[in-house]
Amino acid sequence: MNLYHYIVRLADNSHILGHRLAEWCGHGPFLEQDMAMTNIALDLIGQARSLYNLAAEVQNEGKTEDDIAFLRYEYEYQNFLLVEQPNGDFANTIVRQYFFSAYQLPYYKTLYENLQNKNDHHLTELRGILEKAIKEINYHLRWSGEWMIRLGNGTEESHQRMVNAVQNLYKYTGELFIADETDDTSLQSGFGVLLPEVKKDFDKSLFYIMERSGLTIPENETMQTGGKQGVHSEYLGYILAEMQYMQRAYPNSKW
Amino acid sequence: MDIMNLEKVFQSKIDDEIKIEPKDWMPDTYRKTLIRQISQHAHSEIVGMLPEGNWITRAPSLRRKVALLAKIQDEAGHGLYLYSAAETLGISREQLLEELHTGKAKYSSIFNYPALSWADMGSVGWLVDGAAIMNQVMLCRTSYGPYSRAMVRICKEESFHHRQGFEILLTLSQGTEAQKKMAQESINRWWKPALMMFGPPDDQSSNTEMSMKWKIKRETNDELRQRFVDVAVEQVKFLNMTLPDIHWNEERGHYDFGKLDWDHFWQVVKGNGPCNKQRLDARKKAHEDGAWVREAAMAYAEKEKLSLENQSKSA
Numbered sequence: 001m002n003l004y005h006y007i008v009r010l011a012d013n014s015h016i017l018g019h020r021l022a023e024w025c026g027h028g029p030f031l032e033q034d035m036a037m038t039n040i041a042l043d044l045i046g047q048a049r050s051l052y053n054l055a056a057e058v059q060n061e062g063k064t065e066d067d068i069a070f071l072r073y074e075y076e077y078q079n080f081l082l083v084e085q086p087n088g089d090f091a092n093t094i095v096r097q098y099f100f101s102a103y104q105l106p107y108y109k110t111l112y113e114n115l116q117n118k119n120d121h122h123l124t125e126l127r128g129i130l131e132k133a134i135k136e137i138n139y140h141l142r143w144s145g146e147w148m149i150r151l152g153n154g155t156e157e158s159h160q161r162m163v164n165a166v167q168n169l170y171k172y173t174g175e176l177f178i179a180d181e182t183d184d185t186s187l188q189s190g191f192g193v194l195l196p197e198v199k200k201d202f203d204k205s206l207f208y209i210m211e212r213s214g215l216t217i218p219e220n221e222t223m224q225t226g227g228k229q230g231v232h233s234e235y236l237g238y239i240l241a242e243m244q245y246m247q248r249a250y251p252n253s254k255w
Numbered sequence: 256m257d258i259m260n261l262e263k264v265f266q267s268k269i270d271d272e273i274k275i276e277p278k279d280w281m282p283d284t285y286r287k288t289l290i291r292q293i294s295q296h297a298h299s300e301i302v303g304m305l306p307e308g309n310w311i312t313r314a315p316s317l318r319r320k321v322a323l324l325a326k327i328q329d330e331a332g333h334g335l336y337l338y339s340a341a342e343t344l345g346i347s348r349e350q351l352l353e354e355l356h357t358g359k360a361k362y363s364s365i366f367n368y369p370a371l372s373w374a375d376m377g378s379v380g381w382l383v384d385g386a387a388i389m390n391q392v393m394l395c396r397t398s399y400g401p402y403s404r405a406m407v408r409i410c411k412e413e414s415f416h417h418r419q420g421f422e423i424l425l426t427l428s429q430g431t432e433a434q435k436k437m438a439q440e441s442i443n444r445w446w447k448p449a450l451m452m453f454g455p456p457d458d459q460s461s462n463t464e465m466s467m468k469w470k471i472k473r474e475t476n477d478e479l480r481q482r483f484v485d486v487a488v489e490q491v492k493f494l495n496m497t498l499p500d501i502h503w504n505e506e507r508g509h510y511d512f513g514k515l516d517w518d519h520f521w522q523v524v525k526g527n528g529p530c531n532k533q534r535l536d537a538r539k540k541a542h543e544d545g546a547w548v549r550e551a552a553m554a555y556a557e558k559e560k561l562s563l564e565n566q567s568k569s570a
Contacts, residue, residue: 029545
């Protein structure tokens with residue numbers, strides 16, 4: 001069961017962030033960036049689909065990707081608080097994306113390495129999903145990093161908006177690196193990821209990009225936690241109300 | 256060469272099916288007609304993202320959500336090619352958007368109708384994209400080169416959207432009673448507005464004659480509309496559903512489609528449809544909210560350019 005939870009958590013993060021980015025579709029600051037955000041949303045929801053499918057396989061109860069994606073209760077979603085935060089302005093969306101991608105890339109890369117030479121069929125499949133995702137995340141990190149620099153150095157207004165966004169979101173980065181039972185048992189099973197190692201890479205990327213963007217990392221921030229344990233912000237309930245509407249209103253239907 | 260001769264050369268190119276290119280001489284009204292038509296088309300793609308965008312967060316399955324997102328992204332891409340095609344006629348994207356936001360430029364009235372159910376994602380694909388394709392296939396052969404080339408690319412994607420829409424309805428038609436009901440209700444609601452997408456009847460269409468002579472348009476509104484009706488009547492049978500007000504006319508050898516409410520059509524064109532204000536407000540808000548981003552990107556590019564210049568000076 002632990003592998004199921006482990007995979008679902010990865011999926012939930014991609015799914016919920018993909019959902020948020022998809023809210024931009026048709027409302028972006030200009031066409032090219034509207035399309036870029038939709039691209040990233042498509043990547044993330046695509047990752048979530050592969051992972052939910054795999055989770056369903058691991059669980060072996062005859063469920064589909066949609067059963068897991070749409071038909072759980074709020075407390076069963078294990079995504080970080082970071083990814084469920086509202087889009088806010090474009091600066092906020094960029095900073096949220098950068099924080100997440102700067103975590104997701106080293107995490108996925110390490111996991112990919114650790115899954116090498118595993119004979120387990122599910123783990124091999126997971127490795128395949130990661131391989132594809134890593135290419136995508138490289139782009140997400142580059143895209144959001146370039147916008148960090150552009151907006152941090154652009155105009156006074158864009159700089160101020162970036163300062164606000166960092167202030168607003170940095171407090172949600174703490175829980176990305178706090179290990180819980182799922183993380184620990186995955187390590188004991190011999191494939192998990194050491195979060196302090198990921199944190200080092202995250203800090204390195206962040207330090208580099210913040211300096212180039214003329215921004216500073218907030219000090220002595222009290223970190224918010226709970227997402228990984230299913231204790232979410234108020235925002236998730238509304239996300240699920242919309243996301244699950246059709247599945248709840250028309251149960252047992254094919255789409 | 257005097258104007259008379261230029262016009263003669265221009266018309267003979269058109270008659271010989273030689274494409275007009277951006278640097279060729281063209282009559283002022285030809286240029287204006289094209290800018291009007293291409294920009295209207297580009298705006299339709301962009302505004303058309305909104306009714307479907309309304310259902311992204313509520314799509315009933317992840318597979319459908321991804322397909323819907325990709326479809327709307329295609330529309331953004333079409334908007335981009337078309338704005339670029341319009342720019343070859345000497346107008347900027349900024350100006351084009353300004354005309355949309357002030358209401359000077361129009362977009363297809365169909366997007367002023369609301370998307371009320373998931374089945375609408377099917378109806379929009381099948382009927383709205385289907386009607387658009389009838390027009391667009393003709394435009395692949397339009398006389399202006401950049402427009403014609405953009406349309407070739409757009410048509411390929413549109414016919415994919417058309418099939419995807421039909422497939423959404425087909426799935427619903429094979430589903431539960433509630434799903435069937437949802438599909439039929441949606442088809443009923445979109446059918447006549449879709450028929451009006453072909454524009455007013457030929458005897459009331461002010462632009463048709465000149466556009467036909469210049470081969471910007473190659474078939475009349477009524478011809479296209481009838482062809483669309485005849486095809487749709489056959490397709491709806493696969494859904495075990497019906498189209499409202501359809502009767503076979505033995506004498507004409509075509510289906511009659513009842514009366515279309517042109518007074519209402521003109522009301523919607525004039526801005527009094529169910530969603531005109533909502534759609535335009537959404538576009539304006541996105542543009543205004545994005546102003547600081549565009550400014551910042553430009554300011555940064557400017558700074559980068561300066562620092563590169565300074566580097567090369569000191570080198």
